[in-house]
Amino acid sequence: MAITTLLLTVSAGLGxxxxxxxxxxxxxLTERITPALLASERLRxxxxxxEAGVHGYVLSGRxxxxxxxxxxxxxxxxxxxxxxxxxAGSPLLADLDEIERRAESWRTGYARPVADAVRxxxxxxxxxxxxxxxxxxxxxxRAGISDQAANxxxxxxxxxxxxxxxxxxxxxxFAAILAMFVLTLLFxxxxxxxxxxxxxDRLGAASRRVADxxxxxxxxxxxxxxxxxxxxxxxxxxxxxxxxxxxxRDAQQRLQAQTDLLSEQTDELRRSNAELEQFxxxxxxxxxxxVRKVTVFCQLLQNRYAAQLDERAIEYIxxxxxxxxxxxxxxxxxxxxxxxxxxQSERVPVPLDQPLDRALANLETLTEESGAVVVRxxxxxxxxxxxxxxxxxxxxxxxxxxxxxxxxxxxxxxxxARAGDLWELSVGxxxxxxxxxxxxxxxxxxxxLHNRQDYEGTGIGLAxxxxxxxxxxGQIHLDTERGEGTRFVFTLPASDAGLTEHRPDLATVPxxxxxxxxxxG
Numbered sequence: 001m002a003i004t005t006l007l008l009t010v011s012a013g014l015g016x017x018x019x020x021x022x023x024x025x026x027x028x029l030t031e032r033i034t035p036a037l038l039a040s041e042r043l044r045x046x047x048x049x050x051e052a053g054v055h056g057y058v059l060s061g062r063x064x065x066x067x068x069x070x071x072x073x074x075x076x077x078x079x080x081x082x083x084x085x086x087x088a089g090s091p092l093l094a095d096l097d098e099i100e101r102r103a104e105s106w107r108t109g110y111a112r113p114v115a116d117a118v119r120x121x122x123x124x125x126x127x128x129x130x131x132x133x134x135x136x137x138x139x140x141x142r143a144g145i146s147d148q149a150a151n152x153x154x155x156x157x158x159x160x161x162x163x164x165x166x167x168x169x170x171x172x173x174f175a176a177i178l179a180m181f182v183l184t185l186l187f188x189x190x191x192x193x194x195x196x197x198x199x200x201d202r203l204g205a206a207s208r209r210v211a212d213x214x215x216x217x218x219x220x221x222x223x224x225x226x227x228x229x230x231x232x233x234x235x236x237x238x239x240x241x242x243x244x245x246x247x248x249r250d251a252q253q254r255l256q257a258q259t260d261l262l263s264e265q266t267d268e269l270r271r272s273n274a275e276l277e278q279f280x281x282x283x284x285x286x287x288x289x290x291v292r293k294v295t296v297f298c299q300l301l302q303n304r305y306a307a308q309l310d311e312r313a314i315e316y317i318x319x320x321x322x323x324x325x326x327x328x329x330x331x332x333x334x335x336x337x338x339x340x341x342x343x344q345s346e347r348v349p350v351p352l353d354q355p356l357d358r359a360l361a362n363l364e365t366l367t368e369e370s371g372a373v374v375v376r377x378x379x380x381x382x383x384x385x386x387x388x389x390x391x392x393x394x395x396x397x398x399x400x401x402x403x404x405x406x407x408x409x410x411x412x413x414x415x416x417a418r419a420g421d422l423w424e425l426s427v428g429x430x431x432x433x434x435x436x437x438x439x440x441x442x443x444x445x446x447x448x449l450h451n452r453q454d455y456e457g458t459g460i461g462l463a464x465x466x467x468x469x470x471x472x473x474g475q476i477h478l479d480t481e482r483g484e485g486t487r488f489v490f491t492l493p494a495s496d497a498g499l500t501e502h503r504p505d506l507a508t509v510p511x512x513x514x515x516x517x518x519x520x521g
Contacts, residue, residue: 004184011177018170025163033156036086039079040152044145046075047103051138054111058131061123066115076103092155095148102141110134199227207234215242295321347472349495350386352379352425356414359393363401371409372401377416380423382492384472389492392468395461396488400429403486422474423494428487436480443476465490 053069056062083096110133114126199222206219219235222228298321302314309317356379360367367374374397382389397412404410413428434442443466469476469490476490 004188007180007184011180014173015177018166018173022163022166022170025159025166029156029159029163032086032090033152033159036083036092037149037152037156039083039086040145040149043076043079043083043099044149046072046079047138047141047145048072049075050103050107050111054115054134058114058118058126059123061118069111069115073107090155092148092151095144095151099141099144099148102137102144106134106137106141110137195224196227199224199231203227203231203234206231210238210241215245347383347385347493349381350384350389351381352389352416352423352492355386355389356393358390359397362390362394363398366398366401370401370404372404373409373411375411375413377414379414379416379425380418381495382423382472383495384492388468388471392465392490395465396427399461400427400431400486404429404431418494419491421494422491424489424491426479426487426489428479428482428485430485433482433484433486434478436478439478439480442478 049072050069053065053067053072056065057069080096080100084093087093087096110130114130114134117126203219206217209217210219215238217238219231219238298317302317302321356376360374366372400412401410408430411430415426415428417424443462465488466476469492473493474491476488479487479489
């Protein structure tokens with residue numbers, strides 16, 4: 001590589017020298033000699049115009065000939081300036097100086113004096129002898145111009161020869177550079193083939209053998225130091241992979257054992273949950289009858305023997321009746337909670353307006369007494385169980401009306417928006433609200449935030465709502481960013497899941513108030 005770099009450096013130097021020499025020879029010919037020849041011809045023409053102007057003025061006395069004489073002097077000066085620029089620093093300037101000296105001698109010794117004589121005395125004022133002297137003086141100018149042209153022609157021929165020689169050297173140098181470049185490529189190709197590619201091929205074959213699973217095959221490749229180091233690194237990777245593979249196999253065996261154990265525990269947990277659900281269902285169902293009897297007989301005792309009992313006994317009986325009724329309500333709600341998902345009923349497309357209408361009908365007495373207003377949009381169609389969805393609406397709206405503010409009538413606002421394959425719905429109110437720190441607690445069964453004396457209930461309603469929503473494949477949460485009142489947000493699967501683009505009219509549905517009673521409004 002060092003020899004190749006040296007050869008390339010020498011080639012670059014020779015190529016630069018050849019190009020520089022060719023450029024100088026070309027510039028000498030095209031930028032100096034050729035423009036000088038053209039300027040010399042313009043100088044010859046300008047001097048001849050001066051002679052013709054003076055001769056015509058001597059013979060005729062017409063002023064226009066003098067105008068041609070003056071124009072010739074101007075053209076002569078322009079040609080001389082161009083010629084001096086072209087051959088600056090050249091011996092050829094001596095010819096130009098001699099021509100200028102002879103031209104000025106002709107103008108001062110002949111042209112201007114005869115022009116003055118004709119201007120004052122007329123066309124016959126110049127004799128033949130004086131004309132012959134002027135002609136002899138201008139012939140010396142012609143001889144100087146001829147000598148200059150001959151010298152410029154010889155200089156042009158010499159510059160052309162120099163250019164040909166420079167081009168020949170340039171071609172030879174670049175041919176040598178090309179040959180050197182081809183030889184260098186061949187040398188580098190052979191060097192790569194025997195010093196790099198063959199060791200790399202052996203390294204690749206060994207690596208593929210390891211990749212095929214032979215992790216015990218040692219990679220030992222000899223060659224240039226870089227390839228040897230690469231082979232050592234690849235072999236280190238092989239050893240690391242082999243060690244990690246042994247660890248992985250051991251971990252896989254332990255993981256399989258843990259998976260089997262977890263599977264057994266999962267099956268046991270599934271059986272236990274099923275038994276617990278069965279127990280809750282049976283317990284709730286079987287407890288209804290004795291609780292109903294306690295309630296009925298306490299009420300009979302209160303009605304028939306009220307006159308024979310004192311106030312304390314009547315109060316005790318009232319406590320018993322009230323406790324029995326709460327027990328009956330609690331059992332009913334536990335039974336409803338245990339029934340969610342037990343029947344594995346098939347989910348069908350359900351227009352949400354229908355279960356909402358049924359829920360509002362069930363809550364009609366409560367909403368009329370409280371003066372509640374329900375603001376509802378046009379609701380979409382979802383996949384679900386109509387009965388469970390009715391319970392969901394009834395619990396959410398019932399809570400909104402129950403936990404109302406004392407200084408204003410309750411207003412329940414329902415909204416809906418599309419969220420992918422789900423519909424996102426919300427039930428908001430202007431009631432007393434829930435503190436954000438209780439956002440998770442309120443969905444736990446039997447968890448109450450208020451005394452029973454202030455707000456009646458069993459603490460099961462929101463737990464039932466959560467179980468219904470999750471049974472349908474959705475989620476429910478409390479909107480903790482709401483400033484006033486309470487807002488529950490939940491999702492339900494759309495009946496046209498995956499076809500949202502075909503229902504743009506329901507992507508976002510605005511709230512509307514349909515005419516009618518405030519309850520259904």
